[in-house]
Amino acid sequence: MFHKDRNYDMNKGVVDMDQEKKNQLFHQAKQWVMEAGDDIRKSLKKPFKVDTKRDRKDLVTEVDQQTEKFFAHKIKKTYPHHQVLGEEGFGDKVESLDGIVWIIDPIDGTMNFVHQQRNFAISVGIYQDGIGQIGLIYDVMADELYYGLKDEGAYKNGKQLDRLNQNRKLEEAMVGINSFWSVPNRRLDETGIHQLIRKVRGTRSYGSAALEFVYVAEGLIDAYITMRLSPWDIAAGVIIVHEAGGITTQADGSPLNMISHNSIITCNPAIHQEIITQYIKPKQ
Numbered sequence: 001m002f003h004k005d006r007n008y009d010m011n012k013g014v015v016d017m018d019q020e021k022k023n024q025l026f027h028q029a030k031q032w033v034m035e036a037g038d039d040i041r042k043s044l045k046k047p048f049k050v051d052t053k054r055d056r057k058d059l060v061t062e063v064d065q066q067t068e069k070f071f072a073h074k075i076k077k078t079y080p081h082h083q084v085l086g087e088e089g090f091g092d093k094v095e096s097l098d099g100i101v102w103i104i105d106p107i108d109g110t111m112n113f114v115h116q117q118r119n120f121a122i123s124v125g126i127y128q129d130g131i132g133q134i135g136l137i138y139d140v141m142a143d144e145l146y147y148g149l150k151d152e153g154a155y156k157n158g159k160q161l162d163r164l165n166q167n168r169k170l171e172e173a174m175v176g177i178n179s180f181w182s183v184p185n186r187r188l189d190e191t192g193i194h195q196l197i198r199k200v201r202g203t204r205s206y207g208s209a210a211l212e213f214v215y216v217a218e219g220l221i222d223a224y225i226t227m228r229l230s231p232w233d234i235a236a237g238v239i240i241v242h243e244a245g246g247i248t249t250q251a252d253g254s255p256l257n258m259i260s261h262n263s264i265i266t267c268n269p270a271i272h273q274e275i276i277t278q279y280i281k282p283k284q
């Protein structure tokens with residue numbers, strides 16, 4: 001079926017997103033992200049309501065909800081045939097990535113938002129038929145906008161990110177991990193990760209998956225390894241990391257599945273295989 005947002009080739013089926021359409025979508029998405037960031041900064045000037053979701057560590061605030069509603073409303077009004085997959089559930093029940101899907105985390109790093117009022121980000125990934133086209137991650141308090149456009153590179157505040165060290169050795173690497181690895185894990189053997197911690201130069205834990213992805217893209221850390229992330233935690237990040245020359249896979253090296261959970265490693269390609277084969281091991 002012909003679709004007005006896509007280039008259609010009778011032999012190959014759907015091909016790349018039309019360039020003009022992609023530019024237009026990017027500028028629109030960027031404008032909404034900046035507007036949402038402004039609103040979030042304003043919301044920090046007055047008290048806001050904090051609730052828990054699955055457990056006492058899983059936080060949500062009215063600001064998360066308002067921000068997602070803002071995006072869902074704008075997208076639906078401007079692009080009624082696009083789907084929205086958002087963490088707080090104000091989008092659609094997305095069961096397939098056919099067509100254009102906006103995958104949104106209104107605030108990634110909600111615990112940082114609540115406790116620190118910084119180190120959180122808005123994350124917006126735009127996919128067409130399952131292929132990442134545009135990723136935006138906005139560090140709201142630092143006013144740093146990272147974005148990646150398929151086949152056009154990754155950028156931070158307009159400056160291209162293309163300096164991943166191709167000779168990075170594991171001994172010199174900085175790795176983003178979180179404290180889940182310091183307690184027993186059901187699926188993966190944490191002792192492998194403990195050996196990795198001894199091997200690398202240093203570890204960091206920032207509490208926002210989206211920010212850890214862009215730090216990999218920027219080369220501030222060389223890998224980020226974490227368990228069971230949702231599509232909205234990674235959708236924009238995988239595009240930005242890829243466009244910066246990095247790689248993201250499931251922790252066992254298999255390809256990502258963008259409509260379910262993934263344990264992931266996003267990484268400088270120079271150390272990706274070594275980490276997976278030497279240090280990430282399924283539980284016996």
Ligand code: 2AM
Nearest residue numbers: 107108109110111178207208209210229
């Ligand atoms: P969130 O802030 O949008 O919930 C924290 O280590 C990072 O992991 C954050 O990016 C957080 O996203 C994400 N995350 C995903 N699932 C989580 C969970 N069950 N508990 C805490 N953080 C989770």
Ligand code: CA
Nearest residue numbers: 087105107108
């Ligand atoms: Ca969130």
